[in-house]
Amino acid sequence: MSTIKRVEAIPCRAPFRQTFVIGRGSVGAAGGAGQHVFVRVETDCGSVGWGEARALPSWSYETVESIASAIRGYLGPLLIGRSPFDLNAIQRAMYETLTPAVSNGQPFAKSALDIALHDLQGRLTGRPVHALLGGKIRDRVPLCYALSIASPAEMAEQAAAAPECGCFKIKVAGDPETDRERVKSIADARPDAILWLDANQSYHPARLVPFVESVRHIPHIFCLEQPVRSVDWMGMRIARERSPFPIAIDEGCFSSHDVARIAEHRAAELVVLKVCKSGGLRECLKSAAVADAHGLGLLGSGLTESGIGFIASIHLFSTLETLLPPELNGVQFLESMWLKDLHSDGAVITVPDGPGLGVEVDEDAIRRHALTL
Numbered sequence: 003m004s005t006i007k008r009v010e011a012i013p014c015r016a017p018f019r020q021t022f023v024i025g026r027g028s029v030g031a032a033g034g035a036g037q038h039v040f041v042r043v044e045t046d047c048g049s050v051g052w053g054e055a056r057a058l059p060s061w062s063y064e065t066v067e068s069i070a071s072a073i074r075g076y077l078g079p080l081l082i083g084r085s086p087f088d089l090n091a092i093q094r095a096m097y098e099t100l101t102p103a104v105s106n107g108q109p110f111a112k113s114a115l116d117i118a119l120h121d122l123q124g125r126l127t128g129r130p131v132h133a134l135l136g137g138k139i140r141d142r143v144p145l146c147y148a149l150s151i152a153s154p155a156e157m158a159e160q161a162a163a164a165p166e167c168g169c170f171k172i173k174v175a176g177d178p179e180t181d182r183e184r185v186k187s188i189a190d191a192r193p194d195a196i197l198w199l200d201a202n203q204s205y206h207p208a209r210l211v212p213f214v215e216s217v218r219h220i221p222h223i224f225c226l227e228q229p230v231r232s233v234d235w236m237g238m239r240i241a242r243e244r245s246p247f248p249i250a251i252d253e254g255c256f257s258s259h260d261v262a263r264i265a266e267h268r269a270a271e272l273v274v275l276k277v278c279k280s281g282g283l284r285e286c287l288k289s290a291a292v293a294d295a296h297g298l299g300l301l302g303s304g305l306t307e308s309g310i311g312f313i314a315s316i317h318l319f320s321t322l323e324t325l326l327p328p329e330l331n332g333v334q335f336l337e338s339m340w341l342k343d344l345h346s347d348g349a350v351i352t353v354p355d356g357p358g359l360g361v362e363v364d365e366d367a368i369r370r371h372a373l374t375l
């Protein structure tokens with residue numbers, strides 16, 4: 003049985019080709035770059051697995067420096083000499099080393115390693131990652147596109163310019179009147195599309211009620227995601243009780259334990275899964291199981307990951323019954339996904355069936371964009 007001999011963390015800058023603004027500020031600007039940490043895990047037989055975490059501290063708290071230092075100094079050494087199939091023991095060691103007390107315990111750093119271990123397991127057994135997770139239930143995964151916050155007319159133009167997409171995540175910004183105009187303009191421009199609203203914590207509960215009342219008759223609104231601050235559980239409860247459409251939780255839900263609390267407090271009807279915030283693929287499956295057992299619906303999204311994080315999410319969401327197409331937006335906003343073989347047909351991605359993640363990583367591109375930390 004091969005064992006892990008090297009874990010490398012590679013911090014990078016990934017250029018944006020399109021500006022992306024959400025309710026709490028900029029995710030990235032055209033001409034600028036986002037920060038990512040890639041991990042390369044190598045076994046003594048020369049097999050390599052890849053993982054990725056996007057560093058967006060205004061969303062996730064973890065920085066590119068903290069992710070890289072956590073992997074280099076604390077988490078990566080736990081893998082050395084172990085089999086890539088010792089995932090449960092490795093996860094336990096990671097959680098004991100960087101404990102989710104005070105904070106969430108650096109799930110972004112952990113998720114990068116978890117993705118790489120799944121990639122390695124797949125490459126060593128000749129099986130795709132989705133098969134390691136129980137198997138895909140669809141061969142192709144349609145995507146939901148994100149609409150960056152701009153004027154109502156500009157956001158309607160963004161939706162009209164993507165006829166291949168039938169579901170849009172409309173970012174809103176905590177201003178009831180302008181947000182209503184945004185939603186109305188997009189609904190008028192794309193009356194065929196499903197509308198998934200996401201406030202990214204930008205509403206105070208007192209301003210939220212007028213907003214949801216003002217858009218209640220606009221057709222095809224499926225849900226409103228994370229209307230209030232991540233720590234405001236009572237605000238989420240108010241939103242759920244007063245909203246005419248379901249409330250989804252994202253920034254307030256990182257783990258299966260959070261899902262249990264959400265169910266107990268009736269703080270949302272829908273749970274947004276992200277590989278990066280959960281500490282990895284199997285942790286997402288745990289959250290999904292707890293949500294399902296409590297009658298909570300599942301949605302999937304990402305955090306402008308490049309190809310490695312993106313395709314790991316495709317594998318995961320090919321195995322789950324999400325209520326809407328997952329919103330995995332790196333393909334929309336990044337200049338390159340740094341994969342040599344990403345198969346997409348408009349807004350639909352073919353689930354890879356090759357070993358591991360089933361894609362060829364453009365390692366040269368990653369190293370060309372590496373940061374020295």
Ligand SMILES: [Mg+2]
Nearest residue numbers: 200227228252
């Ligand atoms: Mg969200």
